[in-house]
Amino acid sequence: MPPILEVSDLVRKYGDFAAVDGVSFTMQEGEVFGLLGPNGAGKTTVISVLTGVLPPTSGTARIGGHDIVREQAAAKRLNGLVPQDLALYPTLSARDNLEFFGRIYGLSGAELRGRVDAMLDLVGLEDRADDPIERYSGGMKRRANIAAGLLHQPRLLFLDEPTVGVDPQSRHHIFESVRRLNQERGMSILYTSHYMEEVELLCDRVAIMDQGRIIAIDTVKSLVSMLAGVIHVGLRKADEELLRALAALPTVNSAVDAPRPLRSSLPDDEAGDGPVAPPADYQMVKLEAGDVQRSLVDVIALLGQKGIEIVSLQVLEPNLENVFLHLTGKRLRE
């Protein structure tokens, strides 16, 4: 099967500024692909070009084999857009909005009504379908926003930060919808976000974007494996010999003496389960490991063998956030 999306050296400039600066990637049919990047990375601009909202400055892209410029109408029929900003008429009801957006894709009559009902059901808005959008909560608006991009049953869906400003309940609902669309209908989904947890959870592969360029592209697993995990163990007693023995374990890359970590020096989401009131007379050892889980088993076994008491244990698993930090020296969210 040909790839659903092939992007090749895409450039989009605003004046002299290249918001998208030579982006290439490929998406297979049925894939959920994440585009991860900080504010202003160029995610929305990539989507605008791919959906035909903006013409590319240079480069090409094909959707289902159709060139987005030369075969624009055919390419447009295959994709659906859920814009980052709410794109609904606030004074009209969800049903009226959906009917309108269905109609601009040429749907009408019973087919249109059927699809509108199905989409309202998918995003869980059947009950409030006839209320004006402006009376919806933020999360309900987001859900209606998603439904409006799905009426024509696109094969490729562009979801541009669908969970921004959404309560946990609606967020969960949106994740569920994305999963169902992908699994039950085989829809390919390009999902942008700057929440790495979402991308880790939903996406098969991820492209990390910064300043208009893709700086890394792979499965979440491979990206994360670029980085070593870190284990901090607090021990009653740790001498040079013990450090050497730990470093010699096949699953451990290195073992060094470490200053006692100050909890506040760690970012919240990296802190994990910190040491609980460690006694004053202990020593901190920092271990680096490719596969944290396996090395943890080995480390605990070794320490048990030697009869050394573990005072505290802290595990820092690598994640996309760290990968991004590692690649760019910046955090995803400031």
Next chain:
Amino acid sequence: MALKDIKILLRDRGSLVMSFVVPVAFILALSLPTLAASSGSDAILIPLVNRAQGDPLADEFIAALGDTGGLDVQVIEAERANALLREGDIRWLVELPEDFGRMGLDHQVTVRLIAHPDARPTTLESIERVLTGVAKGMAVNHQLLAAFEQLDVMMDAAPAEYRVFTSETYIAQARSQMENSRSRPLVSVSETQALRAGRELEFGATNLTVPGFAVLFVFLTAQSTALSIVQEKRAGTFRRILASPLSRSSLLLGKLIPNFILCLLQVVFVFAVAILVLPLLGLDRLSLGYDPFALLLTTVLVALCSTGLGLFIAGIAQTPTQAGALSSVVLWVLGALGGAFYPTFLMSGPLQTISSLTPHAWALRAYNTLLVYGGGLADVLPELAILAGIGVAFAAIGTWRFSFE
């Protein structure tokens, strides 16, 4: 596209009020004072062409006409006057001949009253009576003077011993002149018909004011046309529409159709109020003329022209605020220049030229021809062609300037 915009419009009470209630309020506010005034003494407007410019006698005649109280004399240029008369923008015209100042015993002059076929005969008759009266009064004065001058000449020519004229001689002379003026007036008033086929139509002030406001407000709707385009462009929904296979021209067309329909409905509404409600208030009832098809066509073209103007504004303005400001200024100024408040035929020459650049002026000329002078389609074809031209030009520039990004 269109259906959705109509739904949005219906949800927006404020703009509905603006589109329909305000025009009617305007008409009522501005018609009621005329009603009060017309029940009192209402001067008849007399456009006058003075071919004897600079002649003191002519000036005297004009002043005397004004002094009668019933007439409001407006001196205008000959060419313009004839054009206005031909178009039916004025219904009569008084013309003083070039030789007006040379009126004398041996020179009879003719003041012409040129009437449009649609002029009310009763009004014409009273104008003619006033003209004749004033002319006679002036002629008598003038003849007496002329006669005395004659006597002086005779005296100068006579030998000194004969230069004795008694009061009897003067009186006799004056009497004979009076007789003379009666049998052979120095100034005669002739009435001619301007060349134009037409029918007499009963109408009141309503037929002049209502189309003016209908036109003003239909063109004001160009603002909501422009705003609906610019606002949609700023709203996220525009991206969604651009991402759909809908072509850009159908996108624009979809935005324009509802506003076009709104314009048509405005005219229908305003006319309906003028027909059904104004009579209840003791005002004149609007008469729709004789050619409903021409009236419909005019209305359609006026609506098209307004829609084109809206697209033009949308093409130029970048933000809704700009569109709002630009359209308020442009539309009210055009409306005022175009004669929505004040008839163009009363404007000065240069102002009138500027006025004829506004679509409003052409729209009003067409409505006046149809509703005031009872003209038909053939009579308004030039105006309609110009309206269509202006509308297409606006739309073309707007589309050309419009950026989808």
